[in-house]
Amino acid sequence: MKCTLVTGGSRGIGRAICVKLAAEGGHHILINYRSNEAEALNTLELVRATGATGEILKFDVGNKEEVTSVLGGWIESHPDHFIEVLVNNAGIKDDGLMMWMKDDQWDSVINASLHGFFFVTRLVINPMLLKRYGRIINIVSLSGLKGVPGQANYSAAKGGVIGATKALAQEVAKRNITVNAVAPGFIKTDMTEKVSEKDMKMLIPMGRFGNPEEIAHVVAFLASPGASYLTAEVINVNGGMYS
Numbered sequence: 001m002k003c004t005l006v007t008g009g010s011r012g013i014g015r016a017i018c019v020k021l022a023a024e025g026g027h028h029i030l031i032n033y034r035s036n037e038a039e040a041l042n043t044l045e046l047v048r049a050t051g052a053t054g055e056i057l058k059f060d061v062g063n064k065e066e067v068t069s070v071l072g073g074w075i076e077s078h079p080d081h082f083i084e085v086l087v088n089n090a091g092i093k094d095d096g097l098m099m100w101m102k103d104d105q106w107d108s109v110i111n112a113s114l115h116g117f118f119f120v121t122r123l124v125i126n127p128m129l130l131k132r133y134g135r136i137i138n139i140v141s142l143s144g145l146k147g148v149p150g151q152a153n154y155s156a157a158k159g160g161v162i163g164a165t166k167a168l169a170q171e172v173a174k175r176n177i178t179v180n181a182v183a184p185g186f187i188k189t190d191m192t193e194k195v196s197e198k199d200m201k202m203l204i205p206m207g208r209f210g211n212p213e214e215i216a217h218v219v220a221f222l223a224s225p226g227a228s229y230l231t232a233e234v235i236n237v238n239g240g241m242y243s
Contacts, residue, residue: 003083004223005030005071007061007120008090010040012189013139016212017087018043020220022052027085029054030074032061034090061090061116062108072123082131085223086124088117089139091157095150106153113157117164125172134177135223138165139215140234142185146242158183162234169232178231180222184215185238206239 004021008014009031022029029047031054033040040056047054059070075083091113094105117138128134143151144158162181169179186200187210201207218237221227236242 001028001081002026003028003030003081004085004087005032005057005083005120005124006087006089007032007116009033009087010036010043010056013184013187013212013215014087014089015039015043015046016216017089017219018054019046019050020213020216021085021087021223022047022050022054024220024224025052027052028081030083031056032071032090033058034060061088061120062111064115064119067116067119067123071120075123075127082127083124084128084131084133085135085137086121087137087139087219087223088120088161090116091139091141091154093151093154095154097150098152101153109153110157110160113154114160114164117161121168125168125177128177129172129175132175132177134172134175135227136168136177136179137219137222138162138179138181139219140165140181140183142183142236142238142242145183145234145236165234166232173231176228178222178227180227180231181234182215182218182222183234183236183238185210185236185241187212187215204239204241208239210237210239 004027006018009018010033018029031043044054059066138161140161141158143155144162147155165181
């Protein structure tokens with residue numbers, strides 16, 4: 001059975017990606033979440049409503065032991081299942097100026113995005129190499145491209161994933177595995193609920209925040225066979241704010 005794994009799939013952009021890829025058909029959707037089981041189950045219901053199958057997997061992507069135990073255990077116990085598409089979406093923000101930033105603010109944000117990318121991808125990439133096929137899509141950020149004041153930790157984490165995307169893409173290209181990143185701008189999710197769209201839209205040429213579904217459409221293309229000659233790229237989806 002061909003599978004798609006979406007980390008941080010319980011809400012926001014992750015949920016939209018799960019539902020969109022489910023609607024594309026043909027894949028069993030693995031919905032990763034860290035703590036909010038109720039929202040993960042809501043996403044699963046939406047996935048099933050498209051006619052697709054799916055299940056939820058609880059683990060913290062930034063915790064190597066949990067990734068190894070839960071995701072590694074799932075891979076080992078499902079030898080007839082192949083994770084053909086991986087979407088590294090999980091991430092958190094904990095903003096603050098560098099001069100006042102605490103160690104745990106730095107560590108938690110780096111762990112969720114950068115370490116999470118490494119721990120999960122390292123497990124999933126080997127079967128892709130054996131099958132000589134795979135699609136890896138990393139959700140990064142405008143912050144990782146241009147830097148945002150008060151987000152040194154988040155900018156570092158997402159900037160690191162961007163660099164890793166370009167490096168890994170070159171390592172696995174001959175095995176028909178593509179590795180790309182999608183960099184959202186201001187998208188209407190829990191992460192931006194405290195950001196005033198009225199104040200910020202003046203900086204956005206399209207004059208509005210984006211919707212999670214608009215990110216999901218781009219991810220669906222990158223996950224498709226039609227994107228077979230596109231790799232090591234960062235696609236900006238930000239209403240023209242920065243590209």
